[in-house]
Amino acid sequence: MTAPVIGVLALQGDVREHLAALAAVGAQARPVRRPAELDAVDGLVIPGGESTTISKLVDIFELREPIDKRIAAGMPVYGSCAGLIMLAAEVLDGRPDQRGFDGIAMTVRRNAFGRQVDSFEAPVEISGIDGGPLHAVFIRAPWVERVGPDVEVLGTITEGPAAGRIVAVRQNNLLATSFHPELTHDRRLHHYFTHLVHTTA
């Protein structure tokens, strides 16, 4: 089995952490900043970062159309935090000109849990990932308010004031989490995604 080639959208954000996590689970990980680099990958990770900035740079550096085309063609994409926002059909509390990819049929709310002082860590059980809950790190994180019929909810917050909020979803080959598995040493989510890319490629 050859290792799948997985790109990390490297316009802004915690690119290095995703590259390291992907490499640790056996993927060939590489940064993607140009359309030609996108052509060479089997799957794509949209990292954590500032979604307004990433959205703007995606347009400026002419990556929107190529990424939308690859998504339509079935390329697996995983988005964490800002990446979840970039994969959402509708964004609440964003900038009016902020636009994601033609991704998951869901409505997300930016900075839904509050400002940085409200950023938190909590365990989240993910359906399809065995071995107990992931230790999830939420940083000025969004949550998912509504999902379409084709979207599978993989995880929710179980404790505290935000209990019940959706923080992990999947629609076919598109995967998204409100939290940052790349900031912990638990590689199960990157393994799950790499497996998805491998079985799709």
Place this chain on the structure above:
Amino acid sequence: MSETTSPNAGVTPVVGTARVKRGMAEMLKGGVIMDVVTAEQAKIAEDAGAVAVMALERVPADIRAQGGVSRMSDPDMIDGIINAVSIPVMAKARIGHFVEAQILQALGVDYVDESEVLTPADYANHIDKWAFTVPFVCGATNLGEALRRITEGAAMIRSKGEAGTGDVSNATGHMRKIRQEIRRLASLPADELFVAAKELQAPYELVKEVAETGKLPVVLFTAGGIATPADAAMMMQLGAEGVFVGSGIFKSGNPAQRAAAIVKATTFHDDPDVLAKVSRGLGEAMVGINVDDIPVPHRLADRGW
């Protein structure tokens, strides 16, 4: 519920951990943080693609020109900026002024900059940053200073440069120095790290960690004197993970265009063709001051220790 419940299951969400504080800075990497003094400027910065704004009453160039004691900004002004943009808002507290920091935390700012640009409030102690839920960024001119700030709880480090000058030479010096000292540590045998810690005036455990990983345990940005896309790209090539631009944007001829150009230059810092393109037609850069022309007692980078 299953019998093999994880030890974490059922734990109430925890805020203010080192991981969420340092993680916040990780999310800013590859981005530009811009000084703004009004809500309008904050919107221009957000429109240009800034990852965060630094709310302050006067940009460093004006602080330098006007003199006097420089303090934390008016809460009304900070509130106005928080309400104007959706990106993170940072604000400055004086070195050692833990009550200004308490106020900034209460206002809901996303990051506090314990900054040499303001007049220090304590010439012996910096703020105990572990005592706060809000994360802190601090300036450093060398590795020892960076590690002392991290020991006090800083979750992000930036080079100091010489703020308000448009002269990038000090930021260059600080970035080179920090990186050089990290490389030196990484090359030392384990039994020489004890003395290295003594010389750096930093805790041994932290020195050992830097020696092993070859990097700071927190994100390293650059600041102080960055005025052009080329300045920002040079700092990134020298190993900065992102850029603070103070007076360089709103003291220039066309702030919106310059801000957008610096954002693009930071992302494509290693691509001269992109840099050449974004450097065109930006109008006047801020009028600079050579650091050498500033009398030593007036140099901001020497504040903090």
